[in-house]
Amino acid sequence: MTHATLERGINALREQIDAPVAAFFNSCVNCGICAEACLFYTESGNPVYTPIHKLEPMRRLWEQEYTLVGRIRKMLGLSKAITDEELREWEELVYDGCSLCGRCSMVCPVGNDITYMLRKMREGMAASGNAPEGLIGATTRAVKLGSPMGVKVVALQAQAKHVKNDTGLEIPFDKEGADYMVLLSSMEIINYPEYLAAIARILDQAGKSWTVSTEAFEATNAGIQIGVSDIARELVSRVVAAAEKLKVKTIVSPECGHAYTAIRWEGPNLIGRPFAFKVRHIVEVLDELRKEGLLKTEGLEEDHLTFHDPCQLVRRGGVVDQPRNLLKMVSQNFSEMEDCGQMNWCCGAGGGVSANERADELRSKAFLRKKSQLDKLNVDTIVTACANCRIQLEEGLEEHEMEIPVVGLTEMIADHLVVKEQSEGGT
Amino acid sequence: MTSAEFLMFARGPMIQVAGFVFALGLLVRLVEILMLGRSENLAEKRGSGFQGGLRTIISRFFPADQNTFKRSAVTVVAGYVFHVGLFFIIFFLTPHIALFKHLVGFSWPALSTPIIDFLTVLALIAMVVLLWRRLTHPLLKFLSTGEDFIAWTVTFLPLLTGYMSYHHLLLPYNWLLGFHIASVALFLVVFPFTKLMHTFTFFLARWYIGSMAGEKGVRQ
Ligand code: SF4
Numbered sequence: 001m002t003h004a005t006l007e008r009g010i011n012a013l014r015e016q017i018d019a020p021v022a023a024f025f026n027s028c029v030n031c032g033i034c035a036e037a038c039l040f041y042t043e044s045g046n047p048v049y050t051p052i053h054k055l056e057p058m059r060r061l062w063e064q065e066y067t068l069v070g071r072i073r074k075m076l077g078l079s080k081a082i083t084d085e086e087l088r089e090w091e092e093l094v095y096d097g098c099s100l101c102g103r104c105s106m107v108c109p110v111g112n113d114i115t116y117m118l119r120k121m122r123e124g125m126a127a128s129g130n131a132p133e134g135l136i137g138a139t140t141r142a143v144k145l146g147s148p149m150g151v152k153v154v155a156l157q158a159q160a161k162h163v164k165n166d167t168g169l170e171i172p173f174d175k176e177g178a179d180y181m182v183l184l185s186s187m188e189i190i191n192y193p194e195y196l197a198a199i200a201r202i203l204d205q206a207g208k209s210w211t212v213s214t215e216a217f218e219a220t221n222a223g224i225q226i227g228v229s230d231i232a233r234e235l236v237s238r239v240v241a242a243a244e245k246l247k248v249k250t251i252v253s254p255e256c257g258h259a260y261t262a263i264r265w266e267g268p269n270l271i272g273r274p275f276a277f278k279v280r281h282i283v284e285v286l287d288e289l290r291k292e293g294l295l296k297t298e299g300l301e302e303d304h305l306t307f308h309d310p311c312q313l314v315r316r317g318g319v320v321d322q323p324r325n326l327l328k329m330v331s332q333n334f335s336e337m338e339d340c341g342q343m344n345w346c347c348g349a350g351g352g353v354s355a356n357e358r359a360d361e362l363r364s365k366a367f368l369r370k371k372s373q374l375d376k377l378n379v380d381t382i383v384t385a386c387a388n389c390r391i392q393l394e395e396g397l398e399e400h401e402m403e404i405p406v407v408g409l410t411e412m413i414a415d416h417l418v419v420k421e422q423s424e425g426g427t
Numbered sequence: 428m429t430s431a432e433f434l435m436f437a438r439g440p441m442i443q444v445a446g447f448v449f450a451l452g453l454l455v456r457l458v459e460i461l462m463l464g465r466s467e468n469l470a471e472k473r474g475s476g477f478q479g480g481l482r483t484i485i486s487r488f489f490p491a492d493q494n495t496f497k498r499s500a501v502t503v504v505a506g507y508v509f510h511v512g513l514f515f516i517i518f519f520l521t522p523h524i525a526l527f528k529h530l531v532g533f534s535w536p537a538l539s540t541p542i543i544d545f546l547t548v549l550a551l552i553a554m555v556v557l558l559w560r561r562l563t564h565p566l567l568k569f570l571s572t573g574e575d576f577i578a579w580t581v582t583f584l585p586l587l588t589g590y591m592s593y594h595h596l597l598l599p600y601n602w603l604l605g606f607h608i609a610s611v612a613l614f615l616v617v618f619p620f621t622k623l624m625h626t627f628t629f630f631l632a633r634w635y636i637g638s639m640a641g642e643k644g645v646r647q
């Protein structure tokens with residue numbers, strides 16, 4: 001990010017243009033349907049937030065350099081080159097006004113994967129020096145300190161001590177040959193330490209061996225959010241190195257949607273080779289344990305519940321049924337939100353939006369979509385499987401004085417675990 | 428030039444040149460896309476990219492999501508009417524089939540002319556609705572470029588002149604048919620250089636998005 005220039009930005013964009021991108025740009029008919037699926041447009045009513053419009057500089061570059069017609073037009077001076085000024089203007093659209101939620105890609109009639117292109121567009125933005133301060137800060141901390149929020153391993157070890165006090169369970173750090181290597185997001189370590197305790201109890205009951213690496217415990221990947229593949233690669237490599245060193249079978253991505261996309265789908269492509277281990281989201285792991293009969297719960301939640309699907313799980317990850325299977329085990333009064341599952345609306349904070357203070361106002365506007373979904377339901381508790389969604393939901397609900405607690409699915413399951421005989425006292 | 432000479436010219440050299448430009452242009456554009464290639468996905472797959480690609484080619488013919496459909500109902504419905512109409516008009520009108528037979532050597536059953544006539548009226552109305560939306564709806568006004576209007580015009584003209592020739596409106600038949608063929612020539616020449624290309628590239632786009640989603644186990 002240091003020597004960012006327009007030229008570097010354009011080069012980075014060039015590298016991103018592949019056959020799918022060309023097919024997508026070729027196919028767009030400016031019908032505007034993608035806008036109607038994007039919460040930044042629906043909630044603001046401002047057409048600049050039309051998903052495909054957020055890609056305009058990249059589209060022109062493609063046209064000018066990768067099509068015969070475009071090259072001729074450029075020679076005749078009929079299309080203008082990308083300028084720094086233009087990219088600066090687009091920064092707000094590409095970062096503040098997009099959570100990479102993937103809804104636009106689901107509805108485009110010609111089949112354009114706009115989200116795929118927006119992820120690519122950010123490479124050019126970052127390389128040209130047009131990325132938000134907040135994200136640059138998070139990325140720098142991730143590289144230097146190993147966590148976008150600056151959480152150090154001592155903070156994690158302190159949490160582990162609390163878990164030990166509360167549950168009597170040891171957090172197994174750096175254990176070789178474990179079944180699972182559990183990753184965490186800084187957000188969880190700081191805001192939701194219950195998650196770590198929940199994992200410890202569930203995996204203990206299931207009799208699985210697991211570990212947390214002190215060298216690579218952070219799951220989120222700021223390099224992907226900001227769009228710097230070199231950094232993204234470096235961050236993934238740390239996790240891969242730790243997993244290979246500890247010879248684990250499966251890496252468990254935490255309750256965080258973008259972290260899952262980063263390690264599960266982008267990871268191997270970033271480092272340029274397939275992983276020797278598996279990557280699963282915690283919700284997938286829990287559902288597998290359920291299927292194997294290793295997840296034993298008792299009692300049902302009395303509250304009226306709903307589930308907020310994290311975008312990256314449903315639309316970019318194909319994890320739709322698993323959380324519902326799990327919720328069935330512990331709930332009796334469950335209602336789905338309108339548009340739930342694959343088309344669930346984004347909370348408004350993903351894709352780096354929450355790390356970018358400048359976007360705060362827009363982010364809280366985008367939350368209105370979630371609010372209107374919730375207003376129709378009248379639930380007592382919202383369950384989700386992403387710490388980032390959870391914070392956004394909590395903040396948004398507070399802003400609108402709606403008193404609905406938000407709970408992580410893993411914790412909810414842990415709360416219902418059948419208490420093992422030898423452990424002291426029931427919950 | 429007499430009307431007969433004009434017709435001769437239109438159905439002769441004019442359409443031939445247009446057809447040649449169309450075919451060559453189409454080829455260049457498709458090669459331009461495919462030449463770029465794409466990198467192999469190294470992540471452990473959860474489903475079949477092949478199946479996903481095929482599925483999405485079909486499934487995107489139908490609106491994926493109720494809410495988005497409601498929000499864009501006019502565009503979707505008018506878009507459907509016009510595309511479906513156009514498809515049947517191009518491929519199932521008796522004289523068109525005769526032309527295709529001449530080009531490819533075989534033919535297929537035609538739809539009765541009154542049906543095609545009705546579809547043409549519907550398609551014309553739908554296109555006017557879409558144009559009106561482009562000119563008035565704030566979102567579409569914002570997005571629309573000159574190219575959108577060029578594409579609209581060169582698609583609308585063959586429909587209109589075709590309809591007029593069939594009903595012998597305003598001008599002598601020879602002139603009308605000549606104009607109809609000339610407007611098709613214009614359409615063919617403009618086609619490879621504009622977003623009319625989506626007629627072919629949407630298969631590719633859907634294939635790409637569908638296969639990427641399929642490999643992740645995302646149903647589309
Ligand atoms: S929905 Fe697809 S075709 Fe329509 S404007 Fe958006 S990207 Fe273009």
Ligand code: SF4
Nearest residue numbers: 038098099101102104
């Ligand atoms: S990915 Fe989501 S937020 Fe981004 S443009 Fe598409 S619909 Fe809007």
